[in-house]
Amino acid sequence: MKFIEGGVTAAQGFTAAGIFCGIRKNKTKPDLAMIYAKTPCAAAAVYTQNLVKGAPLRVTQKNLSDGKAQAVLCNSGNANTCNADGEEKAWKMCEIAAKALNIRPQDVIVASTGVIGQVLPIEPIENAAPALAKALSRDGSESAARAIMTTDTKVKNLSVEVFVGGKPVRIGGIAKGSGMIHPNMATMLCFLTTDASILPEVLNKALHEAVNVSFNMVSVDGDTSTNDMVSIMASGLAGNETIPADSQEYNAFTEALTALCTVLAREVAGDGEGATKLLISHVTGAKSPEDARLAAKGVICSSLFKAAMFGADANWGRVLCAIGYSGAQTDIQAVDVSFASDAGKIEVCRNGAGVDFDEGLAKKILTCSEINTEITLHDGDSEATAFGCDLTYDYVKINGDYRT
Known part of the structure; x- marks a missing residue:
């Protein structure tokens, strides 16, 4: 296993981008990110254990009930939580992404991060979606990573390569997290991609194992957030034999996934709000x-x-x-x-x-x-x-x- 450049676009089949759409007041900070897979993917996620769950999480849980996804759309600057129209807006974001990418809205992982309790303006997202989709590229992971940042001071953009069944498999991730970070949940937003061939239920098992010893071992301030989620999509384009559960190939994949998540978790902890150490x-x-x-x-x-x-x-x-x-x-x-x-x-x-x-x-x-x-x-x-x-x-x- 080795760490490589590329983030979420290191794995075969993925493009990403981040732009400013107008949710943030600060026009110098991008606030809308997209990750797109050219083929439908096996998918899984881990969610916050807070009883107050952001509307995007509830919509994503429904969308991932079939273990499939093809895109991520995430805004920063507004958490879309504790709003009467929250789920309606979260689903609308799925429809917006689906229209821009020509995919099903049910195949979109949607997320939001920022201030709780303020109504999410959907028009900026809808207006920017075509340009965001057009900006997607194999070099877009860092721009997507910047677009999901809130009070973060450092971009969290990383990937690894590991041989599984004799084939090189890549796993990439971007993350945000600086405050309201506490164990026993995903502790932040993290979007992972891989080109491994793996079934949704096996991918879900590997993700939970990795999260348990990485993101669930982070605490910045003791507050468990409402919108935290770690998701992963697997394109299956690496050419490996489909990874069986509890096998040597599964162990190699999970070890690499855990290593990636652990480094990202360290970066989240070190970038805690106001932190110096x-x-x-x-x-x-x-x-x-x-x-x-x-x-x-x-x-x-x-x-x-x-x-x-x-x-x-x-x-x-x-x-x-x-x-x-x-x-x-x-x-x-x-x-x-x-x-x-x-x-x-x-x-x-x-x-x-x-x-x-x-x-x-x-x-x-x-x-x-x-x-x-x-x-x-x-x-x-x-x-x-x-x-x-x-x-x-x-x-x-x-x-x-x-x-x-």
């Missing part, structure tokens, strides 16, 4: 995978821990505190904690108690842009990794006037 919580020695996940996420979700990391304060007590209320079954008096970065590594806790350490070195380690918190539970052989970011003054500034 990517935080990684790696738990080893847990009784079970679930205990490892609970402990890792407990630490990464702690506002006190995140604030300490912003201040480069080696306050390891906040790590133990978070593990204690995370729900993980562990002997807290056997826990070891170390902080590590490009500046070095320092042990701060052994057997649940503090050890003497150099505060100056700790400060130097925690001043770096990527910080690893390494936690050993000494209860078993399970491990998990969670991703997050520090909590800064700018997070409050961004969300204090996000709507206005």
Whole structure:
């Protein structure tokens, strides 16, 4: 497996584009993205677990009930959530895309991101759709990635290549996510493509496995969004034999998909609203995978821990505190904690108690842009990794006037 350029258009059969249509007030930012497959695809998706689900998610769930899709249409600047005409507008977006691409509206994955509770103007989307379809190209992944960004500061556009059954298979993705990001959902918008030949039910299984250890292990601020979704379309043009479930080919494909999703998840975490540091919580020695996940996420979700990391304060007590209320079954008096970065590594806790350490070195380690918190539970052989970011003054500034 290797990472390659191309994003969602790296896989055979896909084109993409992003343009400004007029939903955003800022005309310098594109706000409408499209991904198109020249043939109908196997498709699957994972959705937010928030009870308040955006209208586009409900429409997409219906459209994907047959396991097929051929296009994605996504706007930024308006989430189309909690509106009386939300589903009507989401379905209208499907019809708009279908008309522009000459496909069925039922084969469109529709998504929206931005402010909640404001009516989505459909006219800008309808007016821009023909130009957007005309702009589709094999080089359009980055423009589509920019068009789905909200408060993101970095484009998230990536792809991988892996051999499956002796054939090169490509998987690409674009993602957005900066605030209102929390585990146990898709945590953001992410659109994936692949040219693998794979059945919808097998693709769905692989996607859930990948999401569980990548996007579901991210937390920026503890808020579970209403519009978050990860979707994938498979064109089947790679020429591989159709991937069977629970096979060597399935394992190779899922490993590559997971690797791609993990890097995108890291990028989402590191680009959290106002963030200055990517935080990684790696738990080893847990009784079970679930205990490892609970402990890792407990630490990464702690506002006190995140604030300490912003201040480069080696306050390891906040790590133990978070593990204690995370729900993980562990002997807290056997826990070891170390902080590590490009500046070095320092042990701060052994057997649940503090050890003497150099505060100056700790400060130097925690001043770096990527910080690893390494936690050993000494209860078993399970491990998990969670991703997050520090909590800064700018997070409050961004969300204090996000709507206005």
